[in-house]
Amino acid sequence: xxxxxxxxxxxxxxxxxxxxxxxxxxxxxxxxxxxxxxxxxxxxxxxxxxxxxxxxxxxxxxxxxxxxxxxxxxxxxxxxxxxxxxxxxxxxxxxxxxxxxxxxxxxxxxxxxxxxxxxxxxxxxxxxxxxxxxxxxxxxxxxxxxxxxxxxxxxxxxxxxxxxxxxxxxxxxxxxxxxxxxxxxxxxxxxxxxxxxxxxxxxxxxxxxxxxxxxxxxxxxxxxxxxxxxxxxxxxxxxxxxxxxxxxxxxxxxxxxxxxxxxxxxxxxxxxxxxxxxxxxxxxxxxxxxxxxxxxxxxxxxxxxxxxxxxxxxxx
Amino acid sequence: xxxxxxxxxxxxxxxxxxxxxxxxxxxxxxxxxxxxxxxxxxxxxxxxxxxxxxxxxxxxxxxxxxxxxxxxxxxxxxxxxxxxxxxxxxxxxxxxxxxxxxxxxxxxxxxxxxxxxxxxxxxxxxxxxxxxxxxxxxxxxxxxxxxxxxxxxxxxxxxxxxxxxxxxxxxxxxxxxxxxxxxxxxxxxxxxxxxxxxxxxxxxxxxxxxxxxxxxxxxxxxxxxxxxxxxxxxxxxxxxxxxxxxxxxxxxxxxxxxxxxxxxxxxxxxxxxxxxxxxxxxxxxxxxxxxxxxxxxxxxxxxxxxxxxxxxxxxx
Numbered sequence: 001x002x003x004x005x006x007x008x009x010x011x012x013x014x015x016x017x018x019x020x021x022x023x024x025x026x027x028x029x030x031x032x033x034x035x036x037x038x039x040x041x042x043x044x045x046x047x048x049x050x051x052x053x054x055x056x057x058x059x060x061x062x063x064x065x066x067x068x069x070x071x072x073x074x075x076x077x078x079x080x081x082x083x084x085x086x087x088x089x090x091x092x093x094x095x096x097x098x099x100x101x102x103x104x105x106x107x108x109x110x111x112x113x114x115x116x117x118x119x120x121x122x123x124x125x126x127x128x129x130x131x132x133x134x135x136x137x138x139x140x141x142x143x144x145x146x147x148x149x150x151x152x153x154x155x156x157x158x159x160x161x162x163x164x165x166x167x168x169x170x171x172x173x174x175x176x177x178x179x180x181x182x183x184x185x186x187x188x189x190x191x192x193x194x195x196x197x198x199x200x201x202x203x204x205x206x207x208x209x210x211x212x213x214x215x216x217x218x219x220x221x222x223x224x225x226x227x228x229x230x231x232x233x234x235x236x237x238x239x240x241x242x243x244x245x246x247x248x249x250x251x252x253x254x255x256x257x258x259x260x261x262x263x264x265x266x267x268x269x270x271x272x273x274x275x276x277x278x279x280x281x282x283x284x285x286x287x288x289x290x291x292x293x294x295x296x297x298x299x300x301x302x303x304x305x306x307x308x309x310x311x312x313x314x315x316x
Numbered sequence: 317x318x319x320x321x322x323x324x325x326x327x328x329x330x331x332x333x334x335x336x337x338x339x340x341x342x343x344x345x346x347x348x349x350x351x352x353x354x355x356x357x358x359x360x361x362x363x364x365x366x367x368x369x370x371x372x373x374x375x376x377x378x379x380x381x382x383x384x385x386x387x388x389x390x391x392x393x394x395x396x397x398x399x400x401x402x403x404x405x406x407x408x409x410x411x412x413x414x415x416x417x418x419x420x421x422x423x424x425x426x427x428x429x430x431x432x433x434x435x436x437x438x439x440x441x442x443x444x445x446x447x448x449x450x451x452x453x454x455x456x457x458x459x460x461x462x463x464x465x466x467x468x469x470x471x472x473x474x475x476x477x478x479x480x481x482x483x484x485x486x487x488x489x490x491x492x493x494x495x496x497x498x499x500x501x502x503x504x505x506x507x508x509x510x511x512x513x514x515x516x517x518x519x520x521x522x523x524x525x526x527x528x529x530x531x532x533x534x535x536x537x538x539x540x541x542x543x544x545x546x547x548x549x550x551x552x553x554x555x556x557x558x559x560x561x562x563x564x565x566x567x568x569x570x571x572x573x574x575x576x577x578x579x580x581x582x583x584x585x586x587x588x589x590x591x592x593x594x595x596x597x598x599x600x601x602x603x604x605x606x607x608x609x610x611x612x613x614x615x616x617x618x619x620x621x622x623x624x625x626x627x628x629x630x631x632x
Contacts, residue, residue, distance in 0.1 A: 113517055133517055164513055172514035175507045180521035182571065183499050185578020186557045190550055191491045192581030196616030196632065197480055198488035199588045201429055201449055205496035205528045206585075212521045213582035217575045224571050234506055235562045241502045242558070246551045255498065255540050259533045262501020265508030266529035269522075272515045300512030316512065 006087045007062025008124035016126045017156035024048035030121045053079035061086035065226045072101035080104045085150045090227040091166035106146045109137035134159035138293045161303035163293035174230035188213040277314035285309045322403045323378025324440035332442045333472035340364035346437045369395035377402035381542045388417035396420045401466045406543040407482035422462045425453035450475035454609045477619035479609035490546035504529040593630035601625045
């Protein structure tokens, strides 16, 4: 449901991996373009969902967050107990909308961590998810059969799967995606306030630190505002640290604690990326499978393959 | 005076351009390495300054900021009215130290905006300043003959010259260099607080936004702490903007003003880099030359050549 950058890329990547899929979009031009590329695309949401119900298809919700409730109400009418996942960039609010508007569906949330610089069907690609992380929500009440289907879809799209709860996901992306966008916006504005002289002296640190401030504002807003609660926590953490740095600089002249903590944090990223993992298997049919998956995700691990009921994972 | 990354590179670049130069360093190993590379390097500061006084050489102060007062006291003893510039990353505090410790020198400050990731003689290069901005302090009381010498040195080292007052320089670099380092440190710490799951999901925005947090903490501290007053203003600007974003997100759910201002600011950087300038000449012997130079710098312009007493500049 949705044939934009992400939904359109899922349709193409799944088709390339041998899945039979169809899409529905409210955007007539987008639907036309997708059909011209040889895909089965309709503008009739009830019809698309009715086909899904009759074939017990996995429904992939790929609309912007504000459109989710309306789609879910149609799901409740037409395909009330379907298998459902989503690719929206925030997980708690989608899970809450599912509970409210379509409580009978077998829902397991997902989020492929792929680019947002462009948008629309034409910006998509079957390769968009290659080597990307695709978070799959491993809540305690998750239906393991549906979870396995979602993992299969993500792996077939070329991604690796990071299992996490919705809350863990939202907290993590607030820190490593939404706060970076917000700080880039703040930095760009403070720099531009310095006028042409300041911008003429700008080099690597300012260029890097403001790069994502060039992204389309409406996309950045939708992403950040949709994760309000978790982002507020991350902003408070940043405000606290920046305020402490300010106080220390003003009173003692030292930025030691701030700079050292930042160096340590960046070092953790580099060390985590360089470390070697070990391979484990999780039997998705066994008790405790969800907790085992979450433990892998929380240590920075990932599912890299499915072997029948076994998830093959790299863990640390 | 100093044969580290910057001082050692000035010595090499100036020698390559045909200048006769010698260096003094308190670091015996550094001096040994520079001599092995064929340069005239001593560890005797009074002797080096005495030679400078006798030959009316342009003295280039290239020590860390904390060592500046001690060197200036020796300058006042041995070469009290020499021509003096510096390559320290902050200009107001150096100018203040000159007024206090060596008030008779003919001083015009400078700051080549070149890399700080590595340090020491061995990290230097005659090409370090190629196409870099080299700020030259065009204060109202500047000696124009010395200013022309400093401009000549910068141009011969491969840089272009940005004229600005010490205060303008310090405000600008606080915004486009020191604040980016501080925000990168804050972001890296907040991200690492999210643990291995958050770091496993980190992609472009976090990687870019934290890159300079990997720089050597002692160098980042020296740079930022040395520009305390201007950096406090920039930090207050950032705290105000981030606090306003927090308030708006919490109360109305909107980040519109913050994200739009950031997008606008980044756009100004991109547009400034793309615009075409016009060529002008400033007669350094004419009245109002310093004001004319500062006006060029404040519009993002630069001196690209010297033609006798004429500075050839690109302005906007």
